[in-house]
Amino acid sequence: MTTRNQDATPLTLAIPKGRLQERTEELLLSRGYEIRFKGRKLVAEDPGGRLQVMLVKNSDLPTYVHHGIAGLGVCGTDVIYENGYRFFRLMELPFGKTRMCLASRTDYRPDGDAHRLRVASKFTRFTHDYFQDRGIPCEIIRLDGSVELAPVLGLTPYIVDLVETGSTLKANDLKIVEELATVSVVLIANPAYYKFHYKSIDALVDTLR
């Protein structure tokens, strides 16, 4: 049996702007894929013509992969969860691991009469599912940035947010109440794209391991 339409065109990969971009480019470079975005261009191709890389906003990345604009993507499991799309998770990447935590002010003492948890988060789907699965009533207030301000300013006693070193929490006089999940950075694939290009993609994954 021969394989059709494999290797004819470069694989398409979306990578997120921000903290993961540099680490992803370093990983690719160490495996022989040199990606250089010229000027303000958001699409680049490695000189070998094997990989076309597009730079997108972190929270939009799953949408691009879901619609097949990019067949592959580098994305945190937190962002994938919030989008709710189904992808193949091909491998965990060796960077960006962090924790999803419930945090509060260090001096906060829970009110025994409180009937429900009040939580601020940008990870509303995760927060909802986490507490619902455990039968804990929870009121969620969505915030899009500087979530740690919510307990400081009195919006909610708790937040659910990513914690890497804990220094931001400490600086705002907050503490981890509970670690809810481990978040890692994974290489994802649109399932239909993977099925059509599985040989080239498996070869890429082997190279990245």
Add this chain to the structure above:
Amino acid sequence: MSNQQLRIPQGTEAFYLEEAYAHRELLRRFENICSSWGFLPVQTPVFDFHDLYRGLDDDVAKASYRLVDRDGEILVLRSDITLFLARQMGMIVQQHDLPVRVYYGDTILRHEDPNDLSKNEFFQIGAELIGTAGVEADAEIILLLLEAVDGLGAPSSILHVGSRALLRASSESNGFARAIEEREWDAAGRLLANDGADPQRIDSVIQLYRFIGPADELRELIVASAALRPAEHEALLHLLALTDELSAIGHEDRVRIDLSEVGDRDYYSGIVFHLYDEGTDAPVASGGRYDELLGRFGSNAPSIGFSLMLRRLQSRLPPGNLPQMPHIETADGGSFRDRVRNADLLRTQGKVVRL
């Protein structure tokens, strides 16, 4: 009211002129191919009793619209023609009528996520072979599907075929099918361990389901796989016999064995397949064998079929593969009667003429 005039309800669509022409032409091509294979048309009702379909397909159920009739019965609007067809066939088909070959093409109504309107699941076409089991029946449906998608303008698509029978033989655990389908090998391994499988069997089974490739490589893998169950062997041999048949007919470069294809519906019982194409974000077509489904609605019969969302396929076809409107001439003539006469004459020459 004025706001409603500018909108249409979610889950419906209307299309016009060139787009409607291309749609009709694609549908006509599909119908002609099915007819030439001896398949007959079938029409399913627009709605049916909701409870008949309870538990058959959670995804379809979630996306279905329900209504209450004047007697208080809960009805469900047609959101998946395969299920409605199985109900009709289970109700009316007699054993002496079998086998029956049918095709369909009709609108379906599904809720669409307002944040993800990409699915275009408004018009479903498909074909079913009812009353025949075995490799030849499986091959017949796959060959018809391949000819149909070639005719519809997607000749580079590739079929990935797997087996629900294999999956059933491996594990009945909740979540195992999804773990395999999504290639979540760690999760699949944990479920096998919960079933009591030892590490060697877990390794063998996971290696098996990771497989995508040609029949020769699968044969080697089977020989190397320790601790496979007899029912797993049987399902694999059936797949090999099917792909051998398809290869012998000349489709060896069009079909891949993919054991992570296990079917996204619980009612599948044998081979299952998806068709993939370059540049599409979802399978072009899907299908499989469902030998126990019709019995749920009355008389049972082994069955296999495929379906595809025609509007989705149309939206993803390269412009050059879409049917083009014919050139329309305008009839000459000083009077209306002259123009009618001239138009009639030109139409007998195969031209498209307006008055």
